[in-house]
Amino acid sequence: MTGPPDSHSPDSSETGPGALSMDAQRYLHHLEDWDISEDEKHEFLTIIWNLMVGFVDLGFRPDASRLVQHFSEQAATKQTHPGADDVNYRQSPKST
Secondary structure (H helix, E strand, O other): OOOOOOEOOOOOOOOOOOOOEOOHHHOHHHHOOOOOOHHHHHHHHHHHHHHHHHHHHHHHOOOHHHHHHHHHHHHHHHHHOOOOOOOOOOOOOOOO
């Protein structure tokens, strides 16, 4: 490995507000006592970073099939219960 990658994925072209990038310098102090080279420390941090980003992606990034299923279920509910709102909320009057 020639140096630390800037992004969570070496071949990633993601940019913008949703893109995550790793600053290895912030975490290298945790590995000071490790008897490995600087390149190996960067590689280790990159692997851990990629694992964390992968779990976040699995947990929070909606995929197309989940979105389609969600909207299909909403449409089915409206067909079986006409007039049903997504959220049926009525604010109760405040007592004085």
